[in-house]
Amino acid sequence: MARWQPDAPGRLADAALDLFEEHGYENTTVIEIAERAGLTKSTFFRYFPDKREVLFGGGTVTGLLVEGIAAAPPAAGPLDAVADALDALGRTFFTVDRREFSGRRQAVLNANTELREREALKRIDLTASMIEALNRRGVPSVTARVAAKLGTLIWEIAYDQWIDTNNSEGFGPLARQALADVRAAGAVC
Structure with a gap:
């Protein structure tokens, strides 16, 4: 997924949900969420303080x-x-x-x-x-x-x-x- 696509928070939420379902909440990292969404870790933290808040x-x-x-x-x-x-x-x-x-x-x-x-x-x-x-x-x-x-x-x-x-x-x-x-x-x- 290209980084310039719109709705970064929505993409991060979708990626997080997919990963939480696949690997469990405890076994998913912010870096994995950002990568799945095609974004960086710093972009994740621009929108959410931690992985809980993405939901x-x-x-x-x-x-x-x-x-x-x-x-x-x-x-x-x-x-x-x-x-x-x-x-x-x-x-x-x-x-x-x-x-x-x-x-x-x-x-x-x-x-x-x-x-x-x-x-x-x-x-x-x-x-x-x-x-x-x-x-x-x-x-x-x-x-x-x-x-x-x-x-x-x-x-x-x-x-x-x-x-x-x-x-x-x-x-x-x-x-x-x-x-x-x-x-x-x-x-x-």
Whole structure:
């Protein structure tokens, strides 16, 4: 692969995922990832601080969720603002062309304790970012915490369904269904 080709971060992520599947996360080096992508080690480190982060999108999902919460209609309640942000995430990030990569990525994460721990920390950061975004909308602290934690749960449910190869539904509709299911569960609890 020529070094001048565009989308170095995407190429690095694809190369890393391939190598993690072939040799295991622990047995893959940054140099191997860079070489597979047709890039240099220094190019790798320009985009990612370490080989773990190549699978975590550099905060893209968090940024999109925060933007989506901020862009929600002013009259939207806290959970509806989060749902609007999840819809936007489905339109811009969790697209059909990312489904296969995401499913493969999740399999690699599931096979490695260090990566599962990193994923858990990323979800904590995601929740904290949603809380802050809701606070900026004037949502009281406790309400923002509840809405953000429910939003993270909704995201997890929708994501797990979205990466399932037997499912062809888009992320946004799955998130809306998960929201309805969470609301229904809350009504009976």
